[in-house]
Structures are given as C-alpha cells and as structure tokens.
Amino acid sequence: xxxxxYNKFLSSGFAELNAGAERHMIALYRHNYKKFLPEKSQxxxxxxxxxxGNFLLFLGEEGYxxxxxxDIAPEAIRYCLDKGISKVKYIKDLPEFLSTxxxxxxxxxxxxxxxxxxxxIINIFNKIGEKLTVGGQVIVKTGNMSSMxxxxxxxxxxxxxxxxxxxxxxxxxxxxxxxxxxxAPFVFPKxxxxxxxRFIAQKIAHAIWKFVFFVEYTQVxxxxxxxxxxxxxxx
Numbered sequence: 001x002x003x004x005x006y007n008k009f010l011s012s013g014f015a016e017l018n019a020g021a022e023r024h025m026i027a028l029y030r031h032n033y034k035k036f037l038p039e040k041s042q043x044x045x046x047x048x049x050x051x052x053g054n055f056l057l058f059l060g061e062e063g064y065x066x067x068x069x070x071d072i073a074p075e076a077i078r079y080c081l082d083k084g085i086s087k088v089k090y091i092k093d094l095p096e097f098l099s100t101x102x103x104x105x106x107x108x109x110x111x112x113x114x115x116x117x118x119x120x121i122i123n124i125f126n127k128i129g130e131k132l133t134v135g136g137q138v139i140v141k142t143g144n145m146s147s148m149x150x151x152x153x154x155x156x157x158x159x160x161x162x163x164x165x166x167x168x169x170x171x172x173x174x175x176x177x178x179x180x181x182x183x184a185p186f187v188f189p190k191x192x193x194x195x196x197x198r199f200i201a202q203k204i205a206h207a208i209w210k211f212v213f214f215v216e217y218t219q220v221x222x223x224x225x226x227x228x229x230x231x232x233x234x235x
Contacts, residue, residue: 005159010075018052025054031189036139036231042066043105049112050088053080098127108139114160125176129234141186141229146221148209166223169230178232185225
C-alpha cells in the first residue's frame with residue numbers, strides 16, 4: 001500500500017500544491033542553507049527525496065556538479081528528467097540504497113523525515129551518518145509542530161507518519177549519533193516591502209502564540225515558525 005501511494009505521489013496533489021514554486025524555493029534554500037554548504041564545488045552531495053528537483057536546481061546554480069537526488073516516487077524522477085535534471089535516481093527502498101551507497105560530504109532531507117516509518121527513523125539516520133565523510137553534515141528540514149500551523153502540517157498529507165518540534169528533531173539526531181546539532185527556523189528573506197510587513201506581522205503573531213504556551217503552564221518553545229531545519233555532524 002505504501003509503494004502504491006508513492007507511485008502516485010505527485011499526481012495525488014503534491015505537484016498541484018507546489019506548482020510554480022521553483023524560483024521561490026531556490027531563493028529560500030539560498031537564504032537558509034548557503035552557509036552550510038561545502039566549500040568545494042566538487043563535494044559529493046546527496047538529496048534523499050528530491051521531489052520536483054528544486055534543491056537540485058539550487059545546487060546547480062551554486063556551481064556544484066557532483067550531486068545526486070534519489071526518490072521512491074517514480075513520478076518525481078520522471079518529472080525531474082523532463083525538466084532536464086539528469087542527476088536523479090529511482091530507489092525502491094531507502095535503507096537498501098544506503099547500505100551500498102558511497103560516502104557523501106553533505107546529505108539533505110527536505111520535508112522527508114515526516115514520511116519515514118517512525119520505527120525506522122533512528123536506524124535510517126544511523127545509516128546516513130555512516131555515509132558521511134569526516135566533517136560531513138546532514139541537513140533535515142520539516143514542519144514545526146510547535147507552530148500555529150502544526151496540526152495542518154501534520155495531517156495535510158496522508159503519507160505523513162510523524163511530526164517534529166525543535167526538541168524532537170534534535171533528539172532524533174542525537175540518538176542517531178549526531179552530537180553537534182543546531183536547529184533553526186527556515187525563514188523567508190526580507191527583500192521586499194511586502195515580505196518585511198509580513199515578517200513584522202509574524203513576529204507579533206509568534207509572540208502571542210508563545211504567550212499561549214506560557215498561560216497553559218507548558219514549556220514555551222524557542223521556535224514557533226512554520227518550518228524548521230537541523231544541521232548535524234556525526235561525532
């Protein structure tokens with residue numbers, strides 16, 4: 001049943017939901033990820049769950065050549081190939097692929113961890129750590145369950161199996177052997193007046209949302225943005 005769902009992943013709504021977002025996503029990756037990318041353009045980079053190829057396009061624009069995107073959704077691979085993104089590969093099983101994959105300087109999972117079977121997440125990240133070179137990093141982006149949109153993010157996609165906060169995302173990486181980990185909000189660049197106005201409005205809304213946590217006598221999260229990402233190094 002799981003394979004059947006991913007065979008139709010793009011056509012079941014993902015492609016329509018993300019139509020026209022290519023340049024927008026590339027700008028977001030540049031704003032949030034650029035300082036974490038390897039310095040050498042020949043660095044080996046793997047994206048697990050390449051989807052519609054936006055992160056791979058970003059890597060190409062940044063001058064990287066030695067990258068690969070893999071996905072268990074055949075529609076995603078066909079979509080990338082039709083766009084001229086040739087450095088992609090269809091895989092049937094992620095742990096099986098990782099067991100024979102070479103080492104990489106950077107492994108990236110954009111909105112993928114929430115799709116993994118929950119009882120396999122730690123094992124998969126252990127394997128990811130084994131496939132990193134010395135000094136290599138993993139970047140993991142996902143929805144933030146501490147945000148006001150948390151429930152919508154968790155249940156908007158039927159293929160989601162879990163949700164994460166800044167705490168639980170860091171916890172997963174720690175349990176998988178990543179000791180040097182940071183978690184940050186995945187934010188929009190403030191390069192226009194509408195974006196600046198939206199940023200100010202978000203700050204006000206986020207302050208109110210944190211106050212709700214406070215009055216409920218529960219731990220107030222540091223990050224309440226819609227999206228978060230973690231960067232980890234294997235110790």
